[in-house]
Amino acid sequence: MTRYAVTLAALAALCASPALAADGKALFAAKGCVACHGEAGAKPIAGSPNIAGQNAVYLLRQMTEIADGTRSSAPVKVMKPVIDKTTPDERKVLAEWLATQRPAEAQPGDKAKAEQGAELFDENGCIGCHGADGLKPLADYPFLAGQRKDYLMVQIKAIRDEIRSTRRTRMMTANVRKFSEAQVEQVAEFLSQTKRK
Known part of the structure; x- marks a missing residue:
């Protein structure tokens, strides 16, 4: 076996090692x-x-x-x-x-839209799974506070329009089905501006 082949074999072993996997x-x-x-x-x-x-x-x-x-x-x-x-x-x-990594910082945005979004978040039962202000979700639900506004908007629309349709998201569809485009943006503004603790 050439020195080159030995080196490649050693690198392959290192990449597959439990230390790297952990x-x-x-x-x-x-x-x-x-x-x-x-x-x-x-x-x-x-x-x-x-x-x-x-x-x-x-x-x-x-x-x-x-x-x-x-x-x-x-x-x-x-x-x-x-x-x-x-x-x-x-x-x-x-x-x-x-x-275990430090969450991203909350994003600046339109405060008036965020206030409207906070009302929508509470009125539509989002708190039930995601917790107050998206900060205390149930054990296997996501934190929404501090999430990117653009990502939140795409995901809320995908759930509303049943494009993202898994068992969990189907439970959420009823909560967001009536959201207008403006309301989707308001909720996303609110969550993206909410600071993770």
């Missing part, structure tokens, strides 16, 4: 997650969610649903090839590591 930060970099979600999941590009500090159980469920095709609407289709290159154990490690 390191969420290394996996996040190695799988290319930073390209869309930014450093430690807190500085995403437009259209991608903040995932730093997100609920680990929720993150793992989303990765699993993308992997098995349960969640396949347009915004996440680009993630399918990336997720397909991860093992269930790696997804768990990624989810647990991301949950």
Whole structure:
């Protein structure tokens, strides 16, 4: 075996080692997650969610649903090839590591729209699963506070229009079915401006 072949074999072994598999930060970099979600999941590009500090159980469920095709609407289709290159154990490690990262800062925005959005959030029962101000979700639901406005708008519309239609999101459809475009924006303004604690 040549020295080159030995080096390649050693690198392959290192990449497959339990130490690397157990390191969420290394996996996040190695799988290319930073390209869309930014450093430690807190500085995403437009259209991608903040995932730093997100609920680990929720993150793992989303990765699993993308992997098995349960969640396949347009915004996440680009993630399918990336997720397909991860093992269930790696997804768990990624989810647990991301949950420990510092959440993104709340975004500035239109205060008047945010106030209207806060009323809509309360009036339409969002608090039941996502908690007051999107800050205290049930065990396997996402934090919504501090999420990107553009991402929230796309997801609320996808749930409203039954484009994103998994068992969990179907439960939410009734809450947002009557939202106008303006109301979707108001709720997204409110949540994106709400600071994670």
